Amino acid sequence: MSSGRPSVLFVTDLSYEARGRRYCDEDIYLSSQLREAFDVALCHPRDAQALMDRFDVVLVRNSGPVIYYPEQYRAFRDHALATGARVFNELTGKADMAGKQYLVDLCRAGYPVVPTVEGVDDLDRLPQSDAYVVKPKFGADSVGLRILDPTQLRGIDDRDVLIQPHVAIDYEVSFYFIDRTFEYALYTPDPAQRWQLRAYEPTQADLDFAQRFIDWNGMRHGIQRVDACRTAEGTLLLVELEDLNPYLSLDSISEQRRLRFVRQLTGALSELAATDLPGR
Incomplete structure (x- = not known):
């Protein structure tokens, strides 16, 4: 029987291990706070596509890098876009949600970005440096990140990577x-x-x-x-x-700000839950 309250599918991987952070603590806290206003169920990102139609809003939180479950994420994304599901974060992001090509594009457009190119052939567009950061375009949590000196850089396979000077x-x-x-x-x-x-x-x-x-x-x-x-x-x-599932470091802010954040998030989810779905 429905409680009459909006329902939220809280997508998280409580077992995911990240360097220097405990994702599970943040999501246990946040989901417990959201239960004051919503009916909340937690699920692993691999199960989200199968469950999402039963909920008013799908909240994607600390679900881990999608590089570890690309097929399931693609199915989730395709289904959400096809059905017009209310997903938070919405799936229109042009930044990390779509890979890291945006850093190259923003750099070319003159935005204040760490200088970034996408291959060794473009190194002359970067400031000279004693070391360079090489990272995958579709990486996350520093997976695959390397710091190389200029001699090492010339011999790399530069397909699907970004190159940046090591900035002081x-x-x-x-x-x-x-x-x-x-x-x-x-x-x-x-x-x-x-x-x-x-x-x-x-x-x-x-x-x-x-x-x-x-x-x-x-x-x-x-x-x-x-x-x-x-x-x-x-x-x-x-x-x-x-812009996909940013860790929030809620344990590093004051209780007052943490509660304010929860109130703001509750309001944002409530607003989204009240919007009409396509075709209804």
């Missing part, structure tokens, strides 16, 4: 958004400790920087994380725009 930075900073609205920011005082995070109070210039990429992506419904680095010269550069 002061710190990394992440900006978190729900439905294109800024929620909070965190930074890494020690760049060598990526997930040792502290609260960051952004300036208006910082917010303008992050909002520019959110506006570029054009996603109406979803959680996005703008990852940037502050260079030694003081400039902010985009590192990644996580």
Whole structure:
């Protein structure tokens, strides 16, 4: 029997192990909070396509990199697009959701992005560096990432990879958004400790920087994380725009901000659940 409340299929892999983070803790907390407003069921990403039609909204959270289950993700995505399912994040993302080609495209278009090319033939377009970062276009969680010196770089297989100079930075900073609205920011005082995070109070210039990429992506419904680095010269550069299932580091923010985030997410999901599906 229906409770009369909207239902949410919470897609997560509670067993996924990530370096420096416990995804399961975040999703256990978040799903428990959402139960105050929704009927919530958790499922593994491999089961999402088979279950999604029974729910008002599908919330994709810490489900792990889709490189580990590409066929199931493709089936989920195709089914969602064919049926007009309410998916949060919606499947229109142009950033990490579609691979990392966007970093090359944004760099070419003059956006403030870590300089990025897609092959050794384009190395002359990058600043000279003592080391280069090579990462797969369809990687995640640093899977397949390599740091090479210039002599090593010339001999690589550069199909489906990105190449960036190893940039000297002061710190990394992440900006978190729900439905294109800024929620909070965190930074890494020690760049060598990526997930040792502290609260960051952004300036208006910082917010303008992050909002520019959110506006570029054009996603109406979803959680996005703008990852940037502050260079030694003081400039902010985009590192990644996580628009599929960004880890939120909720344990690194205050209880007040955490509860505000839950309220905002509840409102966003409620709004999405109330929208009409195609053909109804």
